[in-house]
Amino acid sequence: MSARAFDAIIIGAGQAGPSLAGRLNDAGMRVAIIERHLVGGTCVNTGCKPTKTLVASAYAVHTARRGGDYGFAVDGPIQIDMPAVAARARKVILDSRAGNETWLAGMTNAELIRGHARFAGPNTVEVAGEQLTAPRIFINVGGRAVVPDMPGLGDVTVLTNTDMVALEVLPRHLVVVGGSYIGLEFAQMYRRFGAEVTIVERSDRLIAREDPDVSAEVRTILEREGIAVRTGADCIGFARNGDEISVSVHCDGNSAPVIGSHVLMAVGRRPNTDDLGLDAAGIDVDARGYITVDDRLQTSVPGVYALGDCNGRGAFTHTAYNDFEIVAANLLDGEDRRVTQRLTGYALYIDPPLGRIGMTEAEAARSGRRLLHAKRAMTRVGRAVEKAETQGFMKVLADADTRRILGAAILGTGGDEAIHGILDMMNADQPLDALRWAVPIHPTVSELIPTLLLDLRPAT
Incomplete structure (x- = not known):
């Protein structure tokens, strides 16, 4: 099979990919950017863009309910139109995705190729039935929600963040398994939309990476809005309960399960590196599947770099973008930028x-x-x-x-x-x-x- 030659190949059109393609394109390099699914990656399609749109809708609903605190009244109960809420989020997704696609289409030296890329060697990638080669390859494949093996999980339907941003119905009772950033944001927004909500967390406190006073105050904020929080969940399991789902929480036989209409699994994320043919290229990964990189984001193979969520050096849109900035500065601007120079700030978008x-x-x-x-x-x-x-x-x-x-x-x-x-x-x-x-x-x-x-x- 003859291979097409490029100056650079980018696998994945998430946060770092299109920006890097733009810089390389402007430098006169011939670039192939490969995307197997949706241009824009997690942030645009299932992460920041739609979730913060939903957060904004929930905030507006919450403020309207608090009209008396501000000196106004709304006649009758607030009516939630979940299809309209979902449509608003979907428009933000589609507009952002289209913007990225238009941007890529306007790059004279860059070609967007649809398909699943796999390495055939250190400098060779196979996609859509052909081989591509380049002296520089950049992996920007992102991550996805972890759905761990828990008792009874195969007998029920659970949702991830990807499912939640497309949900057009209001759950009667949303059970959120996982008391960290993604889970807490969905818990509060759906409580504000009118669902009953319970958070089930294995640790003894929410967002356990934070200081105890932060965890305690976040719990107080959520409980004030009527969200039930059950921490120290040492026996999480699932079973059908008629048309609904029974979620066990504690090993203590006297502890009643939570009966929910919907379950959101929000216990972490994993990198999309398990079907890239990394072994064929000799690219090392750690025990969790993250691609190992040095301080300049180069992998174990010279000329191959990993950017964004798949490298384990940051789990945010802004760190993925900074990965692009580091690589571009070093390759194109003669600088020596390193990941260890980065101070990573972040936010939890509850209210x-x-x-x-x-x-x-x-x-x-x-x-x-x-x-x-x-x-x-x-x-x-x-x-x-x-x-x-x-x-x-x-x-x-x-x-x-x-x-x-x-x-x-x-x-x-x-x-x-x-x-x-x-x-x-x-x-x-x-x-x-x-x-x-x-x-x-x-x-x-x-x-x-x-x-x-x-x-x-x-x-x-």
């Missing part, structure tokens, strides 16, 4: 959102540093009071000797935006005193950050 950057308190304590700590309730933030959205708090950790901020959390209205002031200072490696003397705009959530820094005291 109010959680913005996070840097170390948790437990991580900082293990570092052996002398620590400074400050915390302020959102009830003491003017903007939160004015919006009648005072749940949560903000807190910051710093190194007492270097005067550098080590980590921060803002769980409160605008927290996903306000955290960037701290993220930028950390990224610029500036002492906290520089941020202390900033003059933020009033009234904002960010204006309290210098005041928070003034409150820093030795951690106990």
Whole structure:
């Protein structure tokens, strides 16, 4: 079989793929970008775009129900049109996907090839019945939801995040298995749409990677909205219960199962690397299937790179995009950018959102540093009071000797935006005193950050 030669091959048209194709195209390289399913990847089709659209719809519903808090009334109960809610999310998906496809089509040196790519050697890929070769190959295949083997799972139908963003019915009772970021966002939005919701989590607290006070406050926020939370679930199993699903929670025989109409499985994600022929190319993966990469994102095979969720070096759209930036800067701009230079911030998009950057308190304590700590309730933030959205708090950790901020959390209205002031200072490696003397705009959530820094005291 004769092979077509390209300057670069990109496998996967997710967040990093089209952007990299654009840079290589502009550099005059002949590029093949291969996509087996939907252009845009997880973010556009089943992740950020549709889920945050649904979050916005749920927020609007919640605000309307709280009209009395703001001095207005809505006649009668709020009516939820789930097909219309789903259609709004679907339009965002389709518009974003079409935008990516149009962008790729306009690249004169890039060719979008539909099909499933598999390696036939270190520099050769087979797709749609032909072979392609290139001295540089970039893997950007993303990930998917994990559906683990649990008792009775084969006897029932469970949903993943992919199914949820297309759901056009309102569950009577949604059981969310998994108390982390994806699960909590869907739990709150569907509770606000009017479903009964129960979260079942194996750990003894929600979002266990966060500090205990963050976990506890998130649980309080969700329970205030009527969401049932059952942590310490040591015997999760499933069985048919008429037309519904019985979800067992605890091994204790006296613990009643949860009877739900729908079950969302949100216990983690896995990389889409199990059917790429990586062995044929000699590309190494770790025990979980993630492609191992060095600090510049090159795999064990020279000239082959892995970007985005499939490399285990980040699980976010923004880290995937930064992977593209690192590779492009190094290959095209003569720079030496590395993954370890990256400070990864992230957010949990419940309402109010959680913005996070840097170390948790437990991580900082293990570092052996002398620590400074400050915390302020959102009830003491003017903007939160004015919006009648005072749940949560903000807190910051710093190194007492270097005067550098080590980590921060803002769980409160605008927290996903306000955290960037701290993220930028950390990224610029500036002492906290520089941020202390900033003059933020009033009234904002960010204006309290210098005041928070003034409150820093030795951690106990």
